[in-house]
Amino acid sequence: MLSPAPLPRAQALLEWYDRHRRALPWREAVRDPYRIWLSEVMLQQTTVAAVTPRWRRFLERFPSVQALAAAPWAEVAEEWAGLGYYARARNLHACAQAVAARGGFPDTVEGLRALPGIGAYTAAAVGAIAFGRAVVPLDGNVERVTARLAAIEEPLPGARPRLAALAQRWMEQAEAAARPADFVQALFDLGATICTPRSPACALCPWQAGCAGRRAGLAESLPRKAPKRARPVKYGVHFLLADAAGRLLLERRPPSGLLGGMLGLPGTPWREAPWTEAEALAHAPALLPASASWAAASGEARHGFTHFELRLTLRLARAPEGLNTAGEWLSPEAAAAALPGAMQKLLALAGGMLAGGVLAGGAGAVASPTLAPSPRKASGKRNTGRPA
Numbered sequence: 001m002l003s004p005a006p007l008p009r010a011q012a013l014l015e016w017y018d019r020h021r022r023a024l025p026w027r028e029a030v031r032d033p034y035r036i037w038l039s040e041v042m043l044q045q046t047t048v049a050a051v052t053p054r055w056r057r058f059l060e061r062f063p064s065v066q067a068l069a070a071a072p073w074a075e076v077a078e079e080w081a082g083l084g085y086y087a088r089a090r091n092l093h094a095c096a097q098a099v100a101a102r103g104g105f106p107d108t109v110e111g112l113r114a115l116p117g118i119g120a121y122t123a124a125a126v127g128a129i130a131f132g133r134a135v136v137p138l139d140g141n142v143e144r145v146t147a148r149l150a151a152i153e154e155p156l157p158g159a160r161p162r163l164a165a166l167a168q169r170w171m172e173q174a175e176a177a178a179r180p181a182d183f184v185q186a187l188f189d190l191g192a193t194i195c196t197p198r199s200p201a202c203a204l205c206p207w208q209a210g211c212a213g214r215r216a217g218l219a220e221s222l223p224r225k226a227p228k229r230a231r232p233v234k235y236g237v238h239f240l241l242a243d244a245a246g247r248l249l250l251e252r253r254p255p256s257g258l259l260g261g262m263l264g265l266p267g268t269p270w271r272e273a274p275w276t277e278a279e280a281l282a283h284a285p286a287l288l289p290a291s292a293s294w295a296a297a298s299g300e301a302r303h304g305f306t307h308f309e310l311r312l313t314l315r316l317a318r319a320p321e322g323l324n325t326a327g328e329w330l331s332p333e334a335a336a337a338a339l340p341g342a343m344q345k346l347l348a349l350a351g352g353m354l355a356g357g358v359l360a361g362g363a364g365a366v367a368s369p370t371l372a373p374s375p376r377k378a379s380g381k382r383n384t385g386r387p388a
């Protein structure tokens, strides 16, 4: 195997960064590891545009790592709702508690890596940006820039260790090692604004002269990716129960597993075979009197997880007077704000039936919730190659 061409000079990128850096709110927080760590966790699988207002709002509610550590899980889950990849929120809370217990963040990559929920990428990013450690975190942007500069044609994910080793070699250059926080953020910015996945703007790139991928006419096709296997499909049936005041019954999901610890609509487990009506109804909240019945919402809600596609259908019913069901009753607006994306899609399925009074009984129509779009749908997300 031929060794790749040497990487171009770090100084050229730093000079470009000094002129063109993006103004991001977490960059104003000079060396505040809590704010930097929070931004890095939120940016995994989520775009800068979607993260920015949520990062600010999160900090208003939990202004320090101690405040986050002391908060009840339900409040953290509520604040995270709609950001997706909910294991990140559970890990964030556990990590805040570990940091608060030890009196602050460790300032080495190894120390950060030992915290709950902090993987290689986040430890390197926080180590470099907050503590000036000479490490290069490998996110999707750095992967792409490095693969193009060195014309690495080996597909991902197999090429990842080679790309990580190559990217780390920049820190052997004195200019990068002197400004590690700026250098890694310059790499992020180059990948996000110039060396973009489609149509890289090579004419504006400070490294165009040293880019082997550009010279070989390969830039846009790199990094190559191994063909994806088709994701299996899983099915579930969920139940929307509305009381006379229009409130909806939600339940807290078990702490581990997908959407763990988040609020959800009661329902079946998710499995690879569709549910028969009788099987599904065995998981429905009990209705009294027995003559009460569930109406089916038309259509299905589809939601992509990393390893499978989920297809959910919905049954709706009006809660009879005096029904004593365990769970939390929330207004449709509060439910829409608190529910994760997959469950928000179920509420959208129900929207017409709620507004049309199918569940209204004698109490008038139940208000239709206003649903926020899921931020994970936007493009340009940071991909650290690590499912959250």
Ligand code: SF4
Pocket: 145, 148, 149, 194, 195, 196, 200, 201, 202, 203, 205, 206, 207, 208, 209, 211, 213, 214, 219
């Ligand atoms: S020259 Fe083009 S392909 Fe190479 S690093 Fe710059 S933007 Fe990316």
